[in-house]
Amino acid sequence: MVDGGEVKLLGWWGSPYALRVIWALKLKQVPYDYLEEDLLNQKSSLLLHYNPVHKKVPVLVHHGKPIAESLMILEYIDETWKQSPLLPQDPYERARARFWAKFVDDKCLPAIKAVFCSKGEEQRKLVLEARETLKNLESGLEGKLFFGGEAINFADVATGWIGCWARMVEEITGTSLIDAENMSSLDAWSKRFLELPVIKECLPPWDKLIELNFGFLNKYLASLK
The missing domain is CATH 3.40.30.10 (Glutaredoxin)
Structure with missing residues (x-):
């Protein structure tokens, strides 16, 4: 330690x-x-x-x-803390890691949240937009196991939560955001990352996360009436 x-x-x-x-x-x-x-x-x-x-x-x-x-x-x-560095040493790769971390916060999160807070025809339209945004995120993997290549880096740590939260939104709304057929690399990456022992042990309980966000959604939809 x-x-x-x-x-x-x-x-x-x-x-x-x-x-x-x-x-x-x-x-x-x-x-x-x-x-x-x-x-x-x-x-x-x-x-x-x-x-x-x-x-x-x-x-x-x-x-x-x-x-x-x-x-x-x-x-x-x-x-x-210099041990196990997250940001790459190469300036270009370091910039790329920061780019994808910011892309998730600026683009992917709002797109997924929009799906979560909508319904009907509007939701179907927003699902397509979210999937396009997530497809852009997938391009950052460039066929690699992780954004960091063979090992995880800053971008993986910054974006890794999206696999869990996207699937939470899918379960609650009955939509499909990340699928193995159309986003095979992103789907495989998210599962691979979330199964790493040090990552998996920190994840919130799935049932508790679903219950919490079901409550958020019901309150939000009730406020629109």
């Missing part, structure tokens, strides 16, 4: 953004104290203190200094 030096992580079990930070810490074997937030009821004074701007998780606190925003936290972790 590498000395984490007073590392705390403020997170929430249902957050894919907190999950990617947990993955990074686990992969680098950085010891940390995990503080679970109750985002559904009342945010802690600690969260409001450490992230007064966005008031969101995750927040990494290292030697008393907070870092917010999950992608920035991933970079901080990689620069602070």
Whole structure:
């Protein structure tokens, strides 16, 4: 184990953004104290203190200094603890890893969320748009096992949650977003990544995740009436 030096992580079990930070810490074997937030009821004074701007998780606190925003936290972790580097050494490959990490947040998440929050004909249209976006993500694999090639890198850690959350949306809405026939590389990558022991052990309970998001969807649809 590498000395984490007073590392705390403020997170929430249902957050894919907190999950990617947990993955990074686990992969680098950085010891940390995990503080679970109750985002559904009342945010802690600690969260409001450490992230007064966005008031969101995750927040990494290292030697008393907070870092917010999950992608920035991933970079901080990689620069602070050099073992098992996530970002490639090659400048071009490093830029590509950052590109796909940002692509997932800026393009894939909104597309999947739009499917989740819609129904009927609108949903069918949004499914096609989401699938096109996910097909673009698949192109980043270039036929490799992982975005990092033979081993996972920054892009895999940043985007890996999408396999779990996309399938959660599929189950709740009865849609198809990632399938083995039309997105064989993306489908295989997501399964391969999520089955890695250090990754799998951190995933939230599937039934609990489904129940949580069913509740979110029902509340949202009720608000439209």
